Amino acid sequence: MKAIQYQTIGELPVVADIPLPEPGAGQVRLRVTAAGLCHSDWFVMSLPAEAYTYGLPLTLGHEGAGIVDKVGEGVTEVAVGDDVAVYGPWGCGHCSECSQGRENYCPFAADLGIYPPGLGAPGAMAEYMIVNDVRHLIPLKGLDPVQTVSLTDAGLTPYHSIKSTLAKLPAGSTAVVIGTGGLGHVAIQILRAITGATVIALDVSEEKLTHAREVGAHTTLLSNSDAPAAIRELTGGIGADAVFDFVGATPTLDIARRSVRIDGAIESVGIGGGTLATGFGSTPFGVSVRAPYWGSRSELMEVLDLARSGHLHVTVEEFPIDRAPEAYAKLHDGQVLGRAVVVP
Ligand SMILES: [Zn+2]
Numbered sequence: 280m281k282a283i284q285y286q287t288i289g290e291l292p293v294v295a296d297i298p299l300p301e302p303g304a305g306q307v308r309l310r311v312t313a314a315g316l317c318h319s320d321w322f323v324m325s326l327p328a329e330a331y332t333y334g335l336p337l338t339l340g341h342e343g344a345g346i347v348d349k350v351g352e353g354v355t356e357v358a359v360g361d362d363v364a365v366y367g368p369w370g371c372g373h374c375s376e377c378s379q380g381r382e383n384y385c386p387f388a389a390d391l392g393i394y395p396p397g398l399g400a401p402g403a404m405a406e407y408m409i410v411n412d413v414r415h416l417i418p419l420k421g422l423d424p425v426q427t428v429s430l431t432d433a434g435l436t437p438y439h440s441i442k443s444t445l446a447k448l449p450a451g452s453t454a455v456v457i458g459t460g461g462l463g464h465v466a467i468q469i470l471r472a473i474t475g476a477t478v479i480a481l482d483v484s485e486e487k488l489t490h491a492r493e494v495g496a497h498t499t500l501l502s503n504s505d506a507p508a509a510i511r512e513l514t515g516g517i518g519a520d521a522v523f524d525f526v527g528a529t530p531t532l533d534i535a536r537r538s539v540r541i542d543g544a545i546e547s548v549g550i551g552g553g554t555l556a557t558g559f560g561s562t563p564f565g566v567s568v569r570a571p572y573w574g575s576r577s578e579l580m581e582v583l584d585l586a587r588s589g590h591l592h593v594t595v596e597e598f599p600i601d602r603a604p605e606a607y608a609k610l611h612d613g614q615v616l617g618r619a620v621v622v623p
C-alpha cells in the first residue's frame with residue numbers, strides 16, 4: 280500500500296510502498312478515507328537528528344478518518360464498514376487520566392512505548408492504518424470524512440483549550456485568537472458557538488484576516504506590535520479576557536502578554552517554540568498561563584456534535600496521496616488556507 284513516510288532527517292516526506300498491516304488482537308484496521316496535515320508534522324520534521332525521537336521511517340498523519348476494514352481478535356464494538364474518526368492522543372487506557380478519557384494527559388504512555396499515530400506509531404497518511412484500540416474510534420454518524428478529519432486535532436485542540444477557559448468568557452467578554460490557520464479558524468467558530476465572547480482575530484496577512492471574518496471573527500487586526508494597543512482600545516482600556524495563541528512564538532506570546540486583562544487567561548497552544556515569562560512585572564495581576572495539549576475522548580465527541588449541528592466548518596484543500604509531499608511544502612510556506620487533507 281501507499282504511505283507518506285518521513286524517511287530521512289531534513290528531507291521532505293516521500294510516497295512509499297509498504298506492506299498492508301494486519302490488525303493484532305484488540306486492534307482495528309481502517310481503510311483511510313481522509314488524513315489531515317498539521318504544522319506539528321513540520322515541528323517533528325524540522326528536529327535535528329539528536330532531538331528526533333519518533334522513529335524512522337515514520338508514516339505521518341495524526342488526523343485520521345476511515346472505514347473499518349478488518350478487526351483483530353476479540354473486537355466486537357465495531358464492524359467492517361463502520362465510518363469512524365480516530366482519536367489521536369493514545370494513552371495507557373487504565374490510569375486515572377485515561378479513565379476520564381483524558382488520554383492526552385496520560386503520564387505513562389511514553390514510558391510504555393504508546394505513541395499517537397503519525398507521531399511515533401504508523402499514522403493515517405496511508406491507504407490503510409492500524410488503530411491500537413477500539414476506544415480510539417469515534418463514529419462519524421453521517422459526517423463527511425474529508426470535511427471532518429481535521430476536527431480530530433484542529434478542532435479538538437482549540438475546543439479543549441476554550442472549554443477549559445469557559446468561565447472567563449461570558450457574554451460581554453473578549454477573546455483574542457492569534458493565528459487563524461488550521462486550528463485558529465476552527466477556534467473562532469468554537470468561540471462563537473459555545474461562549475458569549477466578542478472575537479478579535481490576529482494574523483499576518485489580509486487574506487487570512489478576510490477568512491477569519493468569514494468564519495465568524497467580529498474584528499480582525501494585523502498581528503504586530505501595534506495590536507495590543509488596538510485590543511486595549513477595543514475593550515475600553517481593559518484588555519482581553521482570554522488570549523488563545525495558536526502560533527506560540529515569542530513575538531505572539533508577547534502580544535498575548537500585552538493584550539490580556541488583569542485576572543485574564545493566556546492559552547499558549549501553538550508549538551512555535553516561544554516562551555513567556557510570568558510573574559510580577561511581566562503578566563498582569565492574576566493572569567493564568569497554560570500550555571494545553573490536544574483534548575479528551577469525550578471532547579472529541581462534543582466537537583463532532585458541534586459539526587453535526589452545523590456550527591463548525593473546516594476550510595479544506597484536498598490532495599491525492601501522491602501529491603502529499605507537495606502539500607507539505609505548501610503548508611511549510613504558509614500557502615494553505617484552512618487545512619490540507621490527503622484523500623487516499
Ligand atoms: Zn496536529
Ligand SMILES: [Zn+2]
Nearest residue numbers: 371374377385
Ligand atoms: Zn493513562
